[in-house]
Amino acid sequence: xxxxxxxxxxxxxxxxxGAVFAATLDDVKARGELICGxxxxxxxxxxxxxxxxxxxxDAALCKAVAAAVLGDPTKVKxxxxxxxxxxxxxxxxxxxxxxRNSTWTYSRDTDLKFxxxxxxxxxxxxxxxxxxxGVASAKELDGATVCIQTGTTTELNLADFFKSNNITYTxxxxxxxxxxxxxxxxxxxxxYTTDASGLAAxxxxxxxxxxxxxxPEIISKEPLGPVVRHGDNNWxxxxxxxxxxxxxxxxxxxxxxxxxxxxASTTDPETRRLLGLEGEMGVMxxxxxxxxxxxxxxxxNYGEIFEANLGTSTPIGLARGLNAxxxxxxxxxxxxxx
Amino acid sequence: xxxxxxxxxxxxxxQKPPVGETGVIKWMxxxxxxxxxxxxxxxxxxxxxxALVSGSAPWFLNGxxxxxxxxxxxxxxxxxxxxxxxxxxxxxxxxxxxxxxxGFFDREEYWRPLLAFGLLFVALSPVLYFNLRRPTMIMxxxxxxxxxMLLWAVGTDxxxxxxxxxxxxxxxxxxxxxxxxxxxxxxxFPATAFFLLWGGSVWAPIGVMLGFGIAVLVWRSLVSVIxxxxxxxxxxxxxxxxxxxxxxxxxxxxxxxxxxFSLPAEDSDRFGGFLLSFVIGVSAxxxxxxxxxxxxxxRRSDMFLIKTLSVGFIEFVRGVPLITMLFxxxxxxxxxLPPQTNFDLILRVIILVSLFASAYIAEVIRGGxxxxxxxxxxxxxSLGLDYWQAQRLIIMPQALxxxxxxxxxxxxxxxxxxxxxxxxxxxxxLQGVTKVVKADIAWKAAYWEPFxxxxxxxxxxxxxxxxxSMYLEQKLKTDHR
Numbered sequence: 001x002x003x004x005x006x007x008x009x010x011x012x013x014x015x016x017x018g019a020v021f022a023a024t025l026d027d028v029k030a031r032g033e034l035i036c037g038x039x040x041x042x043x044x045x046x047x048x049x050x051x052x053x054x055x056x057x058d059a060a061l062c063k064a065v066a067a068a069v070l071g072d073p074t075k076v077k078x079x080x081x082x083x084x085x086x087x088x089x090x091x092x093x094x095x096x097x098x099x100r101n102s103t104w105t106y107s108r109d110t111d112l113k114f115x116x117x118x119x120x121x122x123x124x125x126x127x128x129x130x131x132x133x134g135v136a137s138a139k140e141l142d143g144a145t146v147c148i149q150t151g152t153t154t155e156l157n158l159a160d161f162f163k164s165n166n167i168t169y170t171x172x173x174x175x176x177x178x179x180x181x182x183x184x185x186x187x188x189x190x191x192y193t194t195d196a197s198g199l200a201a202x203x204x205x206x207x208x209x210x211x212x213x214x215x216p217e218i219i220s221k222e223p224l225g226p227v228v229r230h231g232d233n234n235w236x237x238x239x240x241x242x243x244x245x246x247x248x249x250x251x252x253x254x255x256x257x258x259x260x261x262x263x264a265s266t267t268d269p270e271t272r273r274l275l276g277l278e279g280e281m282g283v284m285x286x287x288x289x290x291x292x293x294x295x296x297x298x299x300x301n302y303g304e305i306f307e308a309n310l311g312t313s314t315p316i317g318l319a320r321g322l323n324a325x326x327x328x329x330x331x332x333x334x335x336x337x338x
Numbered sequence: 339x340x341x342x343x344x345x346x347x348x349x350x351x352x353q354k355p356p357v358g359e360t361g362v363i364k365w366m367x368x369x370x371x372x373x374x375x376x377x378x379x380x381x382x383x384x385x386x387x388x389a390l391v392s393g394s395a396p397w398f399l400n401g402x403x404x405x406x407x408x409x410x411x412x413x414x415x416x417x418x419x420x421x422x423x424x425x426x427x428x429x430x431x432x433x434x435x436x437x438x439x440x441g442f443f444d445r446e447e448y449w450r451p452l453l454a455f456g457l458l459f460v461a462l463s464p465v466l467y468f469n470l471r472r473p474t475m476i477m478x479x480x481x482x483x484x485x486x487m488l489l490w491a492v493g494t495d496x497x498x499x500x501x502x503x504x505x506x507x508x509x510x511x512x513x514x515x516x517x518x519x520x521x522x523x524x525x526x527f528p529a530t531a532f533f534l535l536w537g538g539s540v541w542a543p544i545g546v547m548l549g550f551g552i553a554v555l556v557w558r559s560l561v562s563v564i565x566x567x568x569x570x571x572x573x574x575x576x577x578x579x580x581x582x583x584x585x586x587x588x589x590x591x592x593x594x595x596x597x598x599f600s601l602p603a604e605d606s607d608r609f610g611g612f613l614l615s616f617v618i619g620v621s622a623x624x625x626x627x628x629x630x631x632x633x634x635x636x637r638r639s640d641m642f643l644i645k646t647l648s649v650g651f652i653e654f655v656r657g658v659p660l661i662t663m664l665f666x667x668x669x670x671x672x673x674x675l676p677p678q679t680n681f682d683l684i685l686r687v688i689i690l691v692s693l694f695a696s697a698y699i700a701e702v703i704r705g706g707x708x709x710x711x712x713x714x715x716x717x718x719x720s721l722g723l724d725y726w727q728a729q730r731l732i733i734m735p736q737a738l739x740x741x742x743x744x745x746x747x748x749x750x751x752x753x754x755x756x757x758x759x760x761x762x763x764x765x766x767x768l769q770g771v772t773k774v775v776k777a778d779i780a781w782k783a784a785y786w787e788p789f790x791x792x793x794x795x796x797x798x799x800x801x802x803x804x805x806x807s808m809y810l811e812q813k814l815k816t817d818h819r
Contacts, residue, residue, distance in 0.1 A: 040763055040773055047777030050434060052442030052608065079607065080763040080770075085668055092672040178776060182785050205783035207412050315779045 024096050024228070024235035025069065025286055033075050036062035037095035040080040043201040044310045044318075045101055045121075054078040057309040058099040061120055061226060061243060064295040065097060068242045068287060073298040087112055090227060097239055098227040103153070113230040117240035120225050120302075122322035122331055124218035125157050126196040128203060131211045133190055138217035142167040147180045147189035149173075157220040158193055177202070191215075195222055197310065197318060204315045238285050244334035245292035248274055249301035251325055251334070256300035263293060274337045281337060292337075302332065400425025403432050407780035430781045431791050436492075437775060438792065441610020441765050447537075447602065449494040451613050453502050454534040456485030458620065460509050461527035464520040466806065471517050478513040478520070482506030528624075535609075535617065537601035545589040546581065553577035566726055606684040610765030610774075612795060618688055619753040625692040626752070627745070630699025635729065637704055648700070655697035660755055663690040668762035687759055695752045702748055706741030707733065739814045746807035750800045767792045 028034050038054060041047040046056040054062075059078065066076035079095050090098045091113070101123075102108070104116040127138050127146075135141060138161070148155050150173040162169050172189040174180045181202045184192035192199070199214050206212055226243065228236045249255075252271050254262050263275045272278040276289035283289060299305050303325075310318045324330025357363060370380040400419045402411040411427035419425060431438070440448060459481035467473040486503050494502075513520055529543035557573035564572075593600070609617060636648030655663075667686040675681055710733065718728035738745070760769035772788040775781050 040760075040765075040770060041775075041777035043777045043779050043782055048437075048442055048774050049778065050437070051445075052437070077605075077607065080765065082761060082763050084665075084761070085763050088669040089672075092669065094672055178785065201779065201782065205408065205779060207409075207783070 024232050025238065028069055028096055032070065033077050034062065034066040034069060034097065035077050035079060035095045036065070037081045037086055037089055037098040037100055038062065038078040039100045040082055042101060042198075044197070044314070044316045046078075046099070048078075055309075057121065057305060058101065060299045060305045060309065061099050061246075062097065063298045064246060065239055065242045067294040067298045068245070068291040069238060071288065071294055073294075087114070090114065090229060093229075096228075096235070099225075101224045102227055104223045104225055105153075108227075114227050115230055115233075115236045116223075116225045116227050117236045118225050118243040119223040119331075120243060121197070121223075123195045123197050123222035123224055125154050125193060125220040125222065126199050126218050127191045127193050127215040128184070128199045128212055129191045129215060131213055135191075135215070138191075138215045138219065139165050139167065141169060141191055143169070144191050145170045145172055145189040147172045147174060147184045147192045149176060149180055149194060153220070154194055161219040197316075200318050201316045204317060234285060238287065241285065241337075242291070242295050243302075245274060245295050245337075246302040246305065247325070247332055247334040248337060249292075249296045250303040251327065254296060254301060255304055256297065259293065259297055270337055397424050397426055401428045402426070403428050405429035406433070408783040409780075426787055426790075427781075427784050428787060428791075430775065430784045430787050434771075434775045434781070438611045438767050438771050438788070440613045441771065442608040443610075443613060444602070444604060444608070447604065448492045449489055449498040449502065450534045450537070450601065450604075452485060452488050452492065452494075453498075453505075454531040455488075455616070456481045456502070456506060457523070457527060457530060457534075460506070460513075460520065461524040463513065464517060464524055466810075471514065474517045474520060475510060475513040478506070479510040482510055533601065535613075536604055536606065538603040539589070539593040539597070540599040540601075541589040541592040541596075545585040549577045549580045549585065552580050566724070606682050609684060611767045611771045614684070614759070614764060615753070615756040615767055617684065618691055618756045618759065621688045622692040622695050622752055622756075623749050625688075626695035626699050626748075629692065629696035630703055631734070633696060633700035634703035634707060637700065638707060652697045652700050655694055656701070660691070660694055660758060661761055663694050664758060664762050666690060683762070683764065687762070687764065691752070691756070695748065698748050699745060702741050702744035703737060705744060706737035706739070709740045710736055739811075742807055742811055742814075746803055750803050753800065753803075754796060767795075 036059075038059060039046040042056070044057055046054055046058040049055045062076050062078065063073040067073040079089065081089050081095070081098070081100055086098055086100050086102065087108070089095050098114075099120075101121070102116075103123075104119060108114055109116055127141070129135050129141075135144075141162075146158060146169050148158055148171050155171070155173075158169070158171070172183060174183055177194065177198060180192055180194065183189060185206070192202070194202075196214065196218060203209050203212055203214060226239050228239055248270070252262075252268065252274075254271065254275075262271065263277065266272055266275070266277075269278065273281055275293045276282055276291070279289075281289060282291040285291070288294075299308065303320075306320065306323065307313055310316050312319060320328070320330060322331045324332065326333040354360070358367060371377045396419070400415050400423055402414045402425060405411045405414060405427065406429070408427050408430070411425070411429055415423055415425035436445065436448070440451060443451060460478050463474045463477040463481075467477065482503070485506055486499065489499050489502055509520070509523065526547065529547045532546075533540055533543045553573040553576060556576045557569050560569040560572055563569075633648050633652055636644045637652065639645050639648070664687060667690040668683060671681070671686055714732055714736065715728065718732040723731065757766045757768040760766045760773075763770075765771050765774060768789070772792070775788065776784065
C-alpha cells in the first residue's frame with residue numbers, strides 16, 4: 001500500500017509527464033476493454049480465484065466501471081501490479097485505472113501527477129498482539145518488539161507513534177506480510193503492525209484466533225481509493241461517479257436483487273435520474289444514460305460489495321466502521337445526482 | 339630314510355582378513371571413526387540428521403491431502419494425530435496445483451502447453467544426443483509416454499489425447515528410422531510452441547518461420563558469389579523486409595481465406611506458474627546460446643567496431659542487476675513506445691532476459707576459447723579454412739566442450755532467475771502464484787507447503803540439467819587428461 005515510490009517519481013519526471021492522455025474514455029471504447037491495475041493478490045481486496053478470475057472489493061469497482069463505460073462487466077482486463085510498478089504503469093498509460101489499495105497522499109496527488117478520485121476504503125494502521133501479553137492499548141507497548149514490513153509508510157507511522165507517546169520499541173523488519181505473520185506467530189515479536197484490514201484477515205486465519213487481539217488504536221490515516229492520471233478530468237469524473245452511484249444505491253436501498261423492480265416502480269426523482277429514467281445524466285459524461293444501472297447490476301451497491309468481500313459474513317469479518325454511509329455514522333458520502 | 343623335509347602339496351585356503359579390516363567395519367573405521375575428531379564429527383552429524391528427521395517427519399507424515407481450507411486441515415490433523423500436532427496442509431497444492439503449473443491458462447486447453455512441453459523434449463533430443471539413434475529414440479518415446487500420462491492426468495478429452503499419442507508415436511518411429519530428420523522438428527519447434535501456447539491463426543507463426551526460410555535461401559544462393567558476411571547481411575535484410583512489410587498481408591490473407599487452422603487465442607496475461615517459468619527459461623536459454631557465441635567471437639575479433647560493440651554490450655549487461663533489466667522491460671520500455679502500444683509484457687521480459695543471459699554465456703564461452711592453444715587456430719589457417727569454417731569445425735567444438743559446466747550452470751541459474759519476474763507483477767510459481775493462492779482466505783495460513791512444492795519441482799529440473807551436463811562431459815572426454 002505504501003511502498004517507496006521511487007520509480008513512480010522517476011516516471012513522473014520523465015519526458016512524458018507533460019504528455020496528454022486526454023481521451024482515456026475514447027481509448028477504452030475503441031479498445032472495447034477497460035484495463036485496470038490491480039493487486040497481485042490481497043485477501044478480500046483483489047486476487048484471482050481458483051478459476052483465474054479476479055475477485056474482491058477493489059476488483060468489483062473495476063467491473064462496475066467497465067459496466068458503466070462499456071455496458072459489460074466482463075470487458076475488463078486486470079493487470080497485476082506490485083507496489084513498485086503500479087504508479088509507473090498508470091503514468092505510462094499501461095493501465096486506464098489503478099484500483100490497488102493505494103493510499104491517497106499529498107505527494108502522490110501532486111508530485112506524481114495523479115488524481116485520487118474517491119476513497120473506497122478508509123483504512124488505518126493497527127496492532128495485533130497475543131492476548132496473554134496483557135496489553136489493552138498500544139500505548140502500553142513500551143519496550144515491545146514489533147514486526148513490520150520494510151520500506152513502507154507503516155514503518156514511518158510506527159516510529160512517529162512511539163516517538164510522540166515517548167515509549168520505545170524494537171522493530172523486527174521483514175519483507176512481506178506472510179513473513180511478518182509467520183515471525184509474529186513464531187514469537188519473534190510481541191506485536192504485529194500493518195493496516196487494520198490486513199490484520200483482520202491475518203487474524204481470521206490463525207489456528208487460535210481467540211488468543212490474539214487487535215488493539216483499539218488506529219495510528220494512521222490510510223484512505224485507499226481508485227487513481228487516474230492528472231489531466232483527463234472526464235475520465236476521472238466517470239470513475240468517481242461510478243463509485244458514487246454505488247454509494248447512492250446503498251443509500252436509496254437499491255440492491256442487485258431489486259434493481260429492476262426499483263427501476264420499474266420508483267417515483268423518487270434522484271433515483272430516477274441515477275437509473276437513467278429521467279434526464280440525460282450519462283450523456284453529460286459521454287456514457288449511456290443507464291451507466292449507473294449497469295454498474296449497480298454487476299455486484300450490487302457499495303454495502304453489498306463490502307459485505308460480500310470483507311464484511312462480517314466473510315471470514316475476514318470487518319465491521320463497516322468509517323466505511324459506513326454518512327447516514328449511519330461513517331464517512332462514505334456521495335454528492336447528489338442532479 | 340626318514341622323510342624329513344616337508345613339501346606342501348596343496349595351498350592353504352586364504353585366511354579371512356581380521357574383522358576390523360573388512361567390509362562395513364573397515365569402511366566405518368576409515369571414514370567415520372579414524373580419529374577422535376572425526377568420531378566427534380560423525381556423532382554430531384548423526385545427531386543433526388536425527389534432529390532434522392525427527393523434527394520434520396511428523397509434519398510430513400501428518401500431511402493432509404484433501405480439505406477445503408487450512409482450518410479443515412488443522413481439524414483433520416487434530417483428530418488423527420492428537421491436539422497440538424502439526425502437519426502439512428498439502429490440500430492447498432491439491433486444490434490449486436493447476437495454478438502453480440499453468441497459471442490462469444484456460445483449463446480446457448491444458449493439452450496445449452503439455453503438448454508443447456512434450457515436443458520440447460522431442461526437439462531437444464537430436465540436439466542433446468547428436469542424432470544417436472538409441473538415446474534419441476528413448477527420449478522421444480519417453481516424452482511421448484509421459485505426455486500421454488500427463489494429458490490423461492489433467493483430464494484431456496479423448497480426441498486431443500489420441501491426437502497427441504499418434505503424433506508422439508509417429509515422432510518416435512521417425513527417431514528410430516531417421517534420427518537426423520528430427521532436426522526438422524527442432525527447427526519448427528519455436529513456431530509450433532508459439533502456436534500451441536498463444537493460439538490464434540496458424541499462419542502468423544508459419545509466416546515468421548518462412549522469413550527464416552527466405553533468409554536461408556537467399557544466403558545459400560549468394561554465399562558463393564559475394565562471400566559469407568555480405569550474403570548474411572543481404573539475407574537478414576530480405577528477411578526483415580519480409581517480416582516488416584510483406585508477411586502481414588500474406589498471413590492476413592491466408593488467415594481470412596483458410597480460417598479453420600486456428601486455436602482459441604490465449605492472452606499472455608493468462609500465463610503463470612511453471613508454464614511462465616518454462617516459456618521464459620526455454621526461450622532465453624535457446625536464444626542466449628547462439629547470441630552468446632557470436633558475442634564471444636566478437637569480443638575476440640580484430641575488427642575494432644565489432645570488438646567495441648561486443649565488449650560494450652557484455653560489460654554493460656553484466657554491470658547491471660537482472661532486476662534492473664526486468665524493471666526496464668516492464669516500466670521504461672513503455673515510455674519509449676508510442677502510447678497505447680500493447681507490446682506484450684512477457685515478450686519484453688523474454689527479450690531482456692535473453693540479452694542478460696547471452697552476456698554471461700559469452701563470457702563463459704570466451705573462457706572456453708581462451709583455454710584452446712593458439713596452435714589450433716593456426717592449424718585451421720594452415721589447412722586453408724576460412725574464418726567461419728575454422729570456428730565451426732575446429733575452434734567451437736573444442737571451446738564449447740571446455741565450457742560445458744559453465745554454460746549449464748548459467749542455464750540453471752537463468753531458469754531459477756525466472757522467478758524474479760514476480761517483481762514486475764508476473765505470476766511466477768514461487769512468489770506470484772503463491773501470493774494469489776494465499777490471497778484466498780482459505781489458504782492464507784499456509785506457509786511452507788507452496789515453497790516446498792515449488793522448490794521440489796525446480797530441483798527436479800535443475801538436477802536433471804546438471805546430470806545431463808555430467809553425461810555430456812563424460813561422453814566428450816577425449817583429451818589430455
